Amino acid sequence: MKRLALAASFFVLTASFAAAQTSTWVSDPAHSEVDFRISHMSVSKIHGYFGQVNATIVYNQADVTKSTVKATIGVDTINTGVDARNAHLKTADFFDVANLPTATFASTSVTRNGNKLKVTGYLTLHGVTRPVVLDVEGPVTPVADPKGSLHSGFSATTTIDRTAFGIGPKFPAAMIGNEVTLNIELEVVKQ
Numbered sequence: 001m002k003r004l005a006l007a008a009s010f011f012v013l014t015a016s017f018a019a020a021q022t023s024t025w026v027s028d029p030a031h032s033e034v035d036f037r038i039s040h041m042s043v044s045k046i047h048g049y050f051g052q053v054n055a056t057i058v059y060n061q062a063d064v065t066k067s068t069v070k071a072t073i074g075v076d077t078i079n080t081g082v083d084a085r086n087a088h089l090k091t092a093d094f095f096d097v098a099n100l101p102t103a104t105f106a107s108t109s110v111t112r113n114g115n116k117l118k119v120t121g122y123l124t125l126h127g128v129t130r131p132v133v134l135d136v137e138g139p140v141t142p143v144a145d146p147k148g149s150l151h152s153g154f155s156a157t158t159t160i161d162r163t164a165f166g167i168g169p170k171f172p173a174a175m176i177g178n179e180v181t182l183n184i185e186l187e188v189v190k191q
Contacts, residue, residue: 022067023190025152026057026189027056027189032188033050034182034183035047036048036049036180038162038176039176039177040176040177041174048081050075051079053072057188065111067107069106070105070107071105072103075103076090078097093171096126104124106122119156120134126167127166132160135158136155138155139152140152140153151188152187152190153188154188158182159180161178161180
């Protein structure tokens with residue numbers, strides 16, 4: 001009987017310890033976005049951003065490779081600083097936000113790469129799902145806000161091929177580059 005009680009106590013302590021090693025962090029929408037850069041006629045780079053990012057990170061402090069991230073990006077919040085271009089990008093010629101207003105990312109693995117992380121996962125954009133690898137810096141050492149909530153941050157980059165996601169198929173690479181560089185800035189709050 002003592003052995004059973006001891007085993008049960010050990011199990012409860014082990015489960016509590018494991019739970020204490022993970023924490024959930026949610027993106028701060030006012031301080032998170034996905035920026036992009038794409039070539040225009042091979043003479044300049046057009047910049048823009050998606051201003052709505054809702055991400056949840058389950059962070060494993062003991063072993064970061066056991067962490068996960070899921071995110072939803074509001075494609076319908078695209079902004080390049082030019083209203084006419086924004087309106088065109090929202091049409092079926094490009095993102096078709098009337099039917100496909102969001103993109104999602106779900107991680108499948110996290111690996112260490114020196115002081116950085118590589119987060120592999122699936123990006124679903126324009127109704128197409130493809131694997132992507134994010135080069136990630138972070139997490140930043142947490143800082144408490146005036147209310148005591150802990151904030152941290154991650155920066156990530158990746159490059160995707162717009163044509164692999166069926167975006168702008170009528171527009172050749174000579175007009176709009178195929179490669180799109182994504183820069184993700186996440187400020188996250190511990191829950």
